[in-house]
Amino acid sequence: MDLQPYNNLSRNLALGVIGISFIPLLLVGGLIFVQFSSIYTEKVYAHLGAVVDKHLETIDAFLAGKQYEVLYLDKAFTYEQLTTPAFLERTLKDIQQQYGRVFVDLGVIDASGRQVAYAGPFDQLGADCSEESWYVNSRDSKIAISDVFLGLHRSPHFIVTVNNSDGLRSWTLKATIDFLAFGNQVENIRIGNTGHAYIVNAQGELQTRPRSVETQALSMVASRTVQRPHTTPGVLIERSLGSDGEDYIVVSAALAGADWKLVFQQESSDALSELATAERIALLVLVAGALAILGMALFMNRKLVTRFRLIDLRTEMMNRQMIEAGKLASIGELAAGIAHEINNPVAIMIEEAGWVGDLLEDEGREMSCREEVERALAQIRTQGVRCKDITHKLLSFARQTDTRVTMVSLPELVAEVVNLSMQPARYARIEFSLNIDPHMPPIKASPTELQQVFLNLINNSIQAMEQDGGTLIISCHASPDEVFITVADTGPGIPEANLSRIFDPFFTTKPVGRGSGLGLSICYGIIHQMGGTIEVESTVGHGTSFNIRLPLQRSDTFQGGNS
Amino acid sequence: MSDASLLIVDDEPGFVETMQKRLAKRNMTAHTAQSGDEALRRLREFPEIEVIVLDVKMPGKDGLAVLQEIKQAFPLVEVIMLTGHATVPSALEGIQLGAYDYLMKPCSFDVLTEKINEAAALKRRHEVEAAKADGEKA
Numbered sequence: 001m002d003l004q005p006y007n008n009l010s011r012n013l014a015l016g017v018i019g020i021s022f023i024p025l026l027l028v029g030g031l032i033f034v035q036f037s038s039i040y041t042e043k044v045y046a047h048l049g050a051v052v053d054k055h056l057e058t059i060d061a062f063l064a065g066k067q068y069e070v071l072y073l074d075k076a077f078t079y080e081q082l083t084t085p086a087f088l089e090r091t092l093k094d095i096q097q098q099y100g101r102v103f104v105d106l107g108v109i110d111a112s113g114r115q116v117a118y119a120g121p122f123d124q125l126g127a128d129c130s131e132e133s134w135y136v137n138s139r140d141s142k143i144a145i146s147d148v149f150l151g152l153h154r155s156p157h158f159i160v161t162v163n164n165s166d167g168l169r170s171w172t173l174k175a176t177i178d179f180l181a182f183g184n185q186v187e188n189i190r191i192g193n194t195g196h197a198y199i200v201n202a203q204g205e206l207q208t209r210p211r212s213v214e215t216q217a218l219s220m221v222a223s224r225t226v227q228r229p230h231t232t233p234g235v236l237i238e239r240s241l242g243s244d245g246e247d248y249i250v251v252s253a254a255l256a257g258a259d260w261k262l263v264f265q266q267e268s269s270d271a272l273s274e275l276a277t278a279e280r281i282a283l284l285v286l287v288a289g290a291l292a293i294l295g296m297a298l299f300m301n302r303k304l305v306t307r308f309r310l311i312d313l314r315t316e317m318m319n320r321q322m323i324e325a326g327k328l329a330s331i332g333e334l335a336a337g338i339a340h341e342i343n344n345p346v347a348i349m350i351e352e353a354g355w356v357g358d359l360l361e362d363e364g365r366e367m368s369c370r371e372e373v374e375r376a377l378a379q380i381r382t383q384g385v386r387c388k389d390i391t392h393k394l395l396s397f398a399r400q401t402d403t404r405v406t407m408v409s410l411p412e413l414v415a416e417v418v419n420l421s422m423q424p425a426r427y428a429r430i431e432f433s434l435n436i437d438p439h440m441p442p443i444k445a446s447p448t449e450l451q452q453v454f455l456n457l458i459n460n461s462i463q464a465m466e467q468d469g470g471t472l473i474i475s476c477h478a479s480p481d482e483v484f485i486t487v488a489d490t491g492p493g494i495p496e497a498n499l500s501r502i503f504d505p506f507f508t509t510k511p512v513g514r515g516s517g518l519g520l521s522i523c524y525g526i527i528h529q530m531g532g533t534i535e536v537e538s539t540v541g542h543g544t545s546f547n548i549r550l551p552l553q554r555s556d557t558f559q560g561g562n563s
Numbered sequence: 564m565s566d567a568s569l570l571i572v573d574d575e576p577g578f579v580e581t582m583q584k585r586l587a588k589r590n591m592t593a594h595t596a597q598s599g600d601e602a603l604r605r606l607r608e609f610p611e612i613e614v615i616v617l618d619v620k621m622p623g624k625d626g627l628a629v630l631q632e633i634k635q636a637f638p639l640v641e642v643i644m645l646t647g648h649a650t651v652p653s654a655l656e657g658i659q660l661g662a663y664d665y666l667m668k669p670c671s672f673d674v675l676t677e678k679i680n681e682a683a684a685l686k687r688r689h690e691v692e693a694a695k696a697d698g699e700k701a
Contacts, residue, residue: 388669
């Protein structure tokens with residue numbers, strides 16, 4: 001059998017099933033994942049935005065509180081009071097008591113930039129501040145916050161200044177705020193492994209200490225701004241590419257009290273690490289699903305193709321049987337025609353021989369060759385009868401015999417046929433072994449045809465065992481819808497080369513004159529017409545067995561049997 | 564009983580001639596015909612004919628049609644169908660149409676003569692019965 005079409009079919013089926021299953025799987029999986037990832041990213045952005053917003057408020061409040069404190073001092077006390085060293089000293093102590101050591105010092109600077117009063121740990125009384133950037137920058141506004149600087153004391157701090165005047169003179173009250181206390185507020189913002197916050201001034205200079213040296217050296221290039229609805233005004237979320245090649249989420253917001261910006265940055269892979277986990281799980285599920293589909297497709301495919309092959313095989317067998325049946329039918333028609341054409345001349349021949357015989361009786365008593373003529377006439381008659389037998393068999397083969405269908409009891413029919421064959425079987429030293437279920441239901445068939453089948457099979461078996469004798473086994477039994485008949489012998493068997501041709505019309509291995517080669521063809525034709533099958537099994541040296549299966553039609557479904 | 568008068572109808576001249584000679588040798592008067600129409604003519608010509616041996620397959624009118632006509636015109640004459648091509652339906656039809664028997668060629672001459680004699684006897688019996696019935700009517 002050519003397997004190429006099945007391999008092609010198998011491949012196409014597998015590709016089809018895999019394609020049809022994978023495309024929706026990937027589409028749906030991809031869509032869900034994209035949707036999930038966008039929702040999740042939104043959530044992360046919202047969270048970071050909220051964290052920054054909250055801290056912004058805290059820091060704003062801290063700064064505003066400090067500013068307010070200085071503003072309060074400025075408002076509450078006169079220039080004279082503030083420039084009294086003891087008073088200033090006491091005031092510093094008071095606020096340090098209240099706020100801890102956040103306030104480092106207090107000082108009053110006159111219009112010329114000279115520090116005219118000072119309370120604090122350093123010796124700054126009389127210092128000229130007119131050149132100091134924080135002083136210069138603070139001139140234009142009532143209240144100002146300087147950038148963070150190390151100043152003279154190598155300690156990070158920033159200065160809150162309040163400008164005031166009373167008509168006679170103007171002065172500036174300054175307070176130095178310990179940056180460490182403030183920086184803690186910012187540095188405490190930590191999320192994940194890499195998320196941290198810092199403050200930069202208007203020029204982008206760091207005002208707090210980021211958590212690592214690397215971050216200090218890092219420069220960011222914003223790749224895109226994330227537009228989010230409901231973001232607190234002033235909070236800007238950006239995706240930026242760091243100079244280290246990492247992708248960062250940068251959230252920044254301007255502080256209200258100063259020209260500073262609170263910046264929070266986190267590596268996006270860290271911020272979205274759970275998304276990555278989800279991504280891995282989804283991929284795993286997808287791969288598992290794909291493998292399951294693949295396995296299923298291959299399994300189903302194999303089953304289907306096997307089934308197709310079986311169906312094709314069965315169809316091919318049926319086609320072969322149809323051809324066989326068609327061959328038999330056309331040969332049958334031909335045979336019927338031939339039989340008729342031959343019967344007439346043979347009849348004349350026999351009658352003529354009979355006539356010669358008649359004449360011989362009267363006239364030829366003294367003929368010297370009388371015996372020879374009588375022998376010749378007998379031979380003509382014998383051969384004529386042989387021709388007749390052949391033509392009658394041909395006609396039976398063409399199913400011109402009694403095909404009337406009735407309900408037939410197989411045990412009875414077999415007994416009749418066996419009785420007919422008893423005599424020749426005895427001569428050949430053949431024993432019958434019958435294994436027939438006496439209670440089997442009757443079958444719908446032509447008794448004449450069934451007799452013919454049994455007679456042909458039994459005669460064949462007897463002829464096969466003629467030389468050495470043997471056993472002829474006939475068994476019949478029924479299942480609920482089939483009848484099984486076996487006619488087996490212990491004869492010499494049939495060579496394998498002949499087995500495939502055994503049902504072919506005119507195929508015979510018997511000596512010329514002993515077999516027409518039609519017996520088994522007739523059996524085959526009859527059994528097939530009844531909707532059954534006949535098969536042969538044979539082992540050389542052990543015997544041959546003909547196995548017949550006939551469909552069982554119960555008498556209650558049988559109608560018009562004698563039509 | 565070997566003096567039956569009969570008619571052999573067959574399209575094979577060789578067959579009818581030989582049969583005629585062999586039957587004559589057994590004291591049977593055999594008329595012959597090679598077609599259905601000829602058979603009907605012979606029947607009218609020789610009313611003594613008791614039995615007809617009739618072929619089924621013949622050119623022109625076939626045996627079964629001839630049988631029908633014979634049985635209509637000469638209901639008492641017995642007909643034996645003899646054919647080289649016997650089929651169950653044709654045999655059945657023949658018997659239903661009133662044939663005495665249905666034989667297959669080539670048929671043993673002895674069997675045939677036996678059948679002829681039986682048919683002739685039957686015909687005579689029927690004739691007697693018919694005559695009796697006529698007498699009773701008269």
